[in-house]
Amino acid sequence: MAEISIQINGRKQSHQAEARTHLGDFIREKSRLTGTNLSCEHGVCGACTVLVDGRPVRSCITFAGACEGHEVRTVEGYDDDPIMLRLRSAFSEHHALQCGFCTPGMLATSRDIVLRLPEADEARVRIELSGNICRCTGYQGITAAILSVLQALREQPDDQVQALRAAVVQHVQQDWTQGGFVTFEADQEEVSTVESVAADAGSGEKGKGQAIQGGFDAGFPAAQVWAFMTDLPQVAACLPGAVIESQEGASVQGKIAIKFGPMSAAFKGHATLERDEAHRTAVLRGEGVDSLSQSRARGDVQYQVTAQGETGSRVSVELVYALQGPLAQFSRSGLVQDFVRRMIAEFGKNVNLRLEKPLAQGEQPAVAQFNPVRMFFSILWDRFKGFFRRS
């Protein structure tokens, strides 16, 4: 806890707050200004938008500590604002206010549009409003309200609004359509980008989620690989980050730790293995929850072992998965595909290693060393030294 002081609606507000307190909570819970609404709390919906130094800012992803020394204005503090005066009646006239939840944030953004973009047309207004979500879908009315204020100000300029607009420093790029293109012979630059990993995977939508196919070759006869691949503790020991806590027949309880760039999660849950001996096909069905982020994952890993000659075999793997919760926000399909691809490659490597050097009688398999960095970016290993850092 520390004392945080912020000027809100012209009054200095000093409260004891934790460093992790975001501006939205500071406004609502410390200063008791509950007109500002919080909804998604990760910067997507725009409901919590307030003005900081006169500019709209999402108060849920702006920390209170970062606002010390700055001027905050909330919906409670617009009384004497000439633009808000017009917006208030326009919102009412154009039925731009339904349940009212998004309205404080909509007003903050609307004020910015009226202030900064006097010539905005409907398309531009909609683009500028796109970061504020209205669950009543009242966009038509909100857009009409803003357009009516802009129109009125164009027809009859208001001195007070003009003064506010004059104070905004802005050099709008008037026309960026460029002149003719002159051909030339380009210098061949050395393109030093990272080569893509030999992609042994495809992806697509499938029934209950995203599907990713992949596979690996094993330098052992199919029967031997199949026997190994249906031994759950053995399989788990080859899966980076996986730990089996208990097993009952074909069902296991356990957890798997994953790390994805700066993010990490540990899914705890259960899985069952269904086997089809005749086709050497198995499906591992699992689901789990990451207790820290409350993300849920569900997935089926289907694999088939096929013989390749006398001494080799191919393990084809298909993962169908669905993610819910916070982690899903950052798991765009391309990224997950990349992750799974490397996971399968690492798994295949471990399976081969283990088949080469089987466990002695009674020996327990160790947890596969989880080195997400090596796994995820093995190809970049020598170039990669630091960890994620942002400024």
Added chain:
Amino acid sequence: MKAAKFDYERAVSLQQIQDALAGEPGGVRLMGGSQSLGPMLNLRLVRPERVLDVSAVPELQQVSTVNAQVRIGAAVTHAQIEDGLHEALRGHMMQKVAGRIAYRGVRNRGTLGGSLAHADPAADWVLTCVALGARVNVRGSGGTRSVPMADFMVAAYTTVLEAGEFIESVDVPAVSATARWGYYKFTRKVGEFADASCACYFDPATRTARVVIGAMDGAPRFLPELAAKVAAHGAAALAGDTIAAALQPILAQRDPAHQELFRTVVERSLQQALGLKG
């Protein structure tokens, strides 16, 4: 959700950042405008012990021009670039790109350095800076080094920044009368992360030609042969299936719809540079 507990401190000088990183290289996370880190903290996907806010450090907010290069401080915000606050960036490709990053509420706080350090594959600055041939000026305990942007991001959310290092500024070419460029991205809705994006930059004065695609699995990817062809033949280079062929080696594994998205962003980006279409 609320962020897990962390200690917050606001830096006022470069030295303070350097000292904090040197003292606790693993436990401190730098925060610019908190527009990428903020959501991750709130979702508890990132749980640092200490956060050092670098957005108020004066040196990181400066913009200057040296030898036809504009040096942009890491804490300069997207909105400042969009508004042409700094003369050196008025009419620059950066100004055009800035105006379509996320939403104005995000642009008012999000910073150039923060976005590059976050290294999201779909980020606008990552792609633009690669196309511009930017250099990232990195400061660490051993002094400073300059990293070409093409080498800076190595994979999704991963850069070459080592423990103890941070981005001080970024150098991009100054506005050039001869330069032509394009930028096009597909998003599900305005302001969202791109599903496919392409930036291109041509300047006969420096004989530079770059076509780069973003929103991939990792770092942006160059299409050097396509860039050279367009430089040499202009619009004629786009005849037939030139673009699709150039993308083929990179996108072979993607589904046809995705390939079409990328073909289209490359085409539209090049059309802008060629002056055919806004």
